Amino acid sequence: xxxxxxxxxxxxxxxxxxxxxxxxxxxxxxxxxxxxxxxxxxxxxxxxxxxxxxxxxxxxxxxxxxxxxxxxxxxxxxxxxxxxxxxxxxxxxxxxxxxxxxxxxxxxxxxxxxxxxxxxxxxxxxxxxxxxxxxxxxxxxxxxxxxxxxxxxxxxxxxxxxxxxxxxxxxxxxxxxxxxxxxxxxxxxxxxxxxxxxxxxxxxxxxxxxxxxxxxxxxxxxxxxxxxxxxxxxxxxxxxxxxxxxxxxxxxxxxxxxxxxxxxxxxxxxxxxxxxxxxxxxxxxxxxxxxxxxxxxxxxxxxxxxxxxxxxxxxxxxxxxxxxxxxxxxxxxxxxxxxxxxxxxxxxxxxxxxxxxxxxxxxxxxxxxxxxxxxxxxxxxxxxxxxxxxxxxxxxxxxxxxxxxxxxxxxxxxxxx
DNA sequence: ATAACCTACAGAGGGCGTCC
DNA sequence: GGACGCCCTCTGTAGGTTAT
Numbered sequence: 001x002x003x004x005x006x007x008x009x010x011x012x013x014x015x016x017x018x019x020x021x022x023x024x025x026x027x028x029x030x031x032x033x034x035x036x037x038x039x040x041x042x043x044x045x046x047x048x049x050x051x052x053x054x055x056x057x058x059x060x061x062x063x064x065x066x067x068x069x070x071x072x073x074x075x076x077x078x079x080x081x082x083x084x085x086x087x088x089x090x091x092x093x094x095x096x097x098x099x100x101x102x103x104x105x106x107x108x109x110x111x112x113x114x115x116x117x118x119x120x121x122x123x124x125x126x127x128x129x130x131x132x133x134x135x136x137x138x139x140x141x142x143x144x145x146x147x148x149x150x151x152x153x154x155x156x157x158x159x160x161x162x163x164x165x166x167x168x169x170x171x172x173x174x175x176x177x178x179x180x181x182x183x184x185x186x187x188x189x190x191x192x193x194x195x196x197x198x199x200x201x202x203x204x205x206x207x208x209x210x211x212x213x214x215x216x217x218x219x220x221x222x223x224x225x226x227x228x229x230x231x232x233x234x235x236x237x238x239x240x241x242x243x244x245x246x247x248x249x250x251x252x253x254x255x256x257x258x259x260x261x262x263x264x265x266x267x268x269x270x271x272x273x274x275x276x277x278x279x280x281x282x283x284x285x286x287x288x289x290x291x292x293x294x295x296x297x298x299x300x301x302x303x304x305x306x307x308x309x310x311x312x313x314x315x316x317x318x319x320x321x322x323x324x325x326x327x328x329x330x331x332x333x334x335x336x337x338x339x340x341x342x343x344x345x346x347x348x349x350x351x352x353x354x355x356x357x358x359x360x361x362x363x364x365x366x367x368x369x370x371x372x373x374x375x376x377x378x379x380x381x382x383x384x385x386x387x388x389x390x391x392x393x394x395x396x397x398x399x400x401x402x403x404x405x406x407x408x409x410x411x412x413x414x415x416x417x
Numbered sequence: 418a419t420a421a422c423c424t425a426c427a428g429a430g431g432g433c434g435t436c437c
Numbered sequence: 438g439g440a441c442g443c444c445c446t447c448t449g450t451a452g453g454t455t456a457t
Contacts, residue, residue, distance in 0.1 A: 009419085012418095012419090013418070016418080176428085180425095228426090228427085404424090404425090408424085408425095408427090409424080410423075411423085
């Protein structure tokens with residue numbers, strides 16, 4: 001394992017500078033270990049060729065910095081300025097064709113409306129199919145483009161379950177990415193056909209998080225959200241942003257909602273901090289019990305204290321101290337960790353959604369707000385043989401608090417159930 | 418420029434109810 | 438009583454943004 005050092009920091013800066021000149025864009029990711037991350041296509045021989053002018057050689061790495069993309073070691077063969085000879089730095093090549101897992105055809109978001117350049121413009125079904133067809137033909141080779149175009153045309157049918165015959169040649173992993181990103185475009189085509197919308201418009205990606213597109217009927221734009229597979233959670237903040245965007249005549253003021261204080265806590269505090277503070281605000285039994293274990297008054301417990309406390313003990317000691325508490329509320333399963341506060345914060349977060357969902361006032365308040373935010377959620381699920389669509393009206397749906405979990409780093413959210 | 422933080426996207430896999 | 442599928446909990450990645 002190569003640790004971060006003054007020397008490889010310099011090496012990273014040196015490579016970054018060269019990449020910038022070559023137009024190779026760096027991807028920011030500081031996870032797991034100190035490394036540099038950028039895309040380079042080809043094989044090891046091609047990489048050697050790329051790095052040769054820099055007097056850097058590429059080696060296979062026995063340590064992996066990413067489970068999706070391969071890790072290599074970059075090493076300078078001569079001294080470069082103040083970088084000593086043989087300084088090593090991990091490099092993650094996130095070029096999609098080299099992915100170890102997942103799709104090897106489509107990188108994350110490559111098939112999204114934003115990347116396909118169809119945002120901020122209104123489309124009828126035919127216009128959308130025509131434009132996306134053109135974009136896909138430019139971007140992918142004939143085989144891939146043909147299959148994607150088949151999907152576009154198939155989505156324009158008046159049924160929920162659409163048979164794909166002959167079956168698709170994509171792998172299951174490709175199909176996940178297609179469902180997730182291309183699904184937004186397919187859903188737009190499907191909903192126009194199946195709910196008599198005349199046009200759709202995709203907002204610019206940066207603008208709206210919860211709304212994937214707007215569909216037009218009799219000159220009114222209705223917000224629509226798309227989920228693929230089992231669907232993810234949505235941040236509470238997105239709810240508020242979406243509501244502030246469109247003022248409704250009969251909607252109550254958000255600040256009068258019981259959920260308002262929770263939202264404030266979620267907004268003002270980091271993902272980890274809020275898990276402590278919400279428990280304190282709601283005065284849960286769980287935080288009382290934790291206070292007993294920590295031997296610290298509830299109001300004096302904060303993230304900093306939990307960090308210091310948990311990281312001053314061994315994992316075995318923590319298991320002994322916390323096992324009853326975990327058994328009562330939420331059981332973590334990952335123990336091979338550096339950030340030992342996880343063993344306290346993760347259960348607090350996993351448990352808080354139940355506390356919130358079991359509070360009728362809060363849950364009703366969440367539902368009241370969420371129902372106003374969009375017209376429809378369209379679920380898309382694609383496998384090699386079928387494409388399934390399902391629509392749910394927000395006003396008839398039920399919502400719950402949910403949390404994507406500690407390792408995601410996300411704040412408290414909600415989802416349609 | 419870098420490290421740390423944040424967010425969108427979820428998936429993996431085990432428990433558990435149900436069917437044969 | 439084993440197979441199967443659903444559902445829930447816990448775990449995860451890629452890529453963008455912010456603070457220093």
